[in-house]
Amino acid sequence: MKNLTNILVVGTGGQGVMTAAEILAHAAIEQGLDVKKTEVAGMAQRGGVVSSHVRFGDKVLSPEIMPGEADILVGFEAAEAMRWSHYLRPGGVAMVNTLRLTPPVVSIGMYSYPADPVAEVRAAGVNVHDFDAGAIALELGGLHLVNTVMLGAIADLLPFPPETLEECIMQRFRASKPQWLDTNKKAFDAGRKAGLAAGRR
């Protein structure tokens, strides 16, 4: 399909992956585009792998992004970014939060967590932009802001103005949690700055 943008958002259950994907989808709708969004979230609430596919353009048919097709990979967790890195097209960008979440199967020693997932993905030839979104979120008020920080980080990679995405986030908070409006604005700006800086490294 022509003129299609494929964004794959990945992480683990409870990180806000699906919310981030939902906001991206609404930003594309604001641009007058056709949008489909699908999740693979088998029992995701229980700490499993979550991946959310957002596709937008003139006309979207299949909701799924195929391996080698994603323009942007948004990794909310380092090992998850690694797991899905083969979904990126050549030249695509992985925006990765360096957070490491170890599941119980790693804690009990059945599996091990990769020593440096970001380095491994980079060594595989992927254009990785990584930064610690958790540190930025904590500084601004709490880990719940990671979502907005990550969206800010990819805002300048989208085929529409970053302000469209920002306005979608603001709309959400204006309606439900106006007390968080200010901190989310700050989180989005800090995310943008961090994303741009990570891209320059």
Add this chain to the structure above:
Amino acid sequence: MNAVLQMPAQSRQFLSGNEAVARAVWESGVKVAAAYPGTPASEMLENIALYPDVYSEWSVNEKVSLEVALGATMTGSRAFCGMKHVGMNVAADALMTMTLTGVMGGLVIAIADDVGLSSSQNEQDSRFWGRFAHLPILEPSDSQEAYDMTRRAYSLSEEFQCPVILRMTTRICHVKGLVAVGSREPHIGAGFVKEPSRWVMVPGHAKRRLPMQFERDDKLRDLSETSDLNLLEEGKDRRVGFVASGPAYMHVREAFPDAPVLKLGMTHPAPLEKIRAFAGKVDQLLVVEETEPLLETEIKAAGIAVHGKDVLPRTGELSPAVLRPAVAKLLGETLPATEARRPAMEVFPRPPTMCAACPHLGVYFTLSQMRNITVSGDIGCYTLGSGHPWNALDTTIAMGASMGVAHGLDKGRGESDANKKIVAVIGDSTFMHMGMTGLLDITYNRGNVTVLLLDNSTTGMTGGQNTPANGRDIRGEAAPRIDFAKLVEALGVRPERIRVVDPYELPTLFKALREETKINEPSVIITNRPCVLTQDYVKRQPLKVDEDKCTGCGTCLDVGCPAILVSRRGKEVKPSGKEVDLSFVRIETAACTGCNLCVQTCGQDAIVPAN
């Protein structure tokens, strides 16, 4: 006000397939909607319940929900029933007779197949029910079609006076797309009219109605041949012509934009003459259907040459990536190697796990420490007890099956397991769904099973829906609350053998299990702490590990709490010369809600309040 109610009429909305069905149900003037939760179907009823003018309920199981919906249509009102694929196995008894009575008001039954088993114990093709019960099947391929076809299904249901099955799959239910919605059109039933020859299905009455379902089949077949639900899309590359429905249609359109496609929206009865004419226009015909080769078999039986499962997989979801090589094989072509496609990188798995402080953790820790038991499990979050580190479930089959299977394990045991104690584990919602009858069977037949009834006061795995166990209805309003101790006593368990225990008290739990498994009669241990994801759960002070005291024994890791993490590993040589692995731990304080289970497993008192 919620988003659904704010949705303006005649607008375009971004909806999941489930939300689109809910909207169409409301617009169709439906009066009664009933369901039992089940992934991926649950959100249909959750969203319908947001409309105050539709009576909505969580029924105790799918069979009851279908009967409620049928009763409502007998009055001339429109009704809706939605379930996951395995739900229809439970409801089928009612379905197979309501196909004879038919309906007065329109009835749409949405069945959601979990193709690819994202959250189910098996994979089934619900299109079989159309063949089995002589009912029409509509298959949407995105949210807009889920909406359109639901609206259409209500008029079809009333035109043919039979239920219409809407076959959904995970990839329809949970995919969001833009949907043009309309407004509610009232539909008023005239009330129930006594007509025993129609509504009382005794042999004499049923016999007279049997021929009607065959006449209906013929009329539905005619409709399928002529309806715009089954549409031919011309294409210039005629080497392969596709017959496709459901999500598979979108994958075909994406992968082969120039191919002719016969898109089937009504897949049963199949429009075989339309397909025959289409086959004559293309070099080869390929039917693309998920899971079973149902259309393929019928097309072949009609004497039409067709490919299908000879090149496509029999299980799991299809996608453009699956279709491209299959079609290349059919054409004898080799696919061009996609430029520089990277292989997937090896990363540890993240199997779903129980939540931090989940009341089931203590139960499975206890079961994992007990020797000499066989544990019959059931369907719910607690099925996760089969995984690491507990490995504490020996069987899982179907909703409620823990009871009957445990009884059979007891009665059928042989020499090798003659001394094993039989334990059944079941949740509150599952017990009410199908477990109650199994327990009655155990008590009546003088069985010897210790039942662990894990009452967390919700339907946990499907997202925490209300149940009779928490005394709230689908809209969160107060409803009668079931008393499990009284219920199991009424089912024949002696009061002395019924205990209610706190699953956060490991010694009490262990003692209760040991004592009850020693006694040769049915017993029930009810745990009484709510699911941590519900409003009923009260968080307590989080914990931390005193690093100076932690000896690295790793016992607390056996609780399986995701908030307990290994900070470093080591080795120690015992006086006996044996080398043992050490795992020093820390607690993710942000995730910990202070259930204190791990504290009780620590011999060193190394786990202490975080502040």
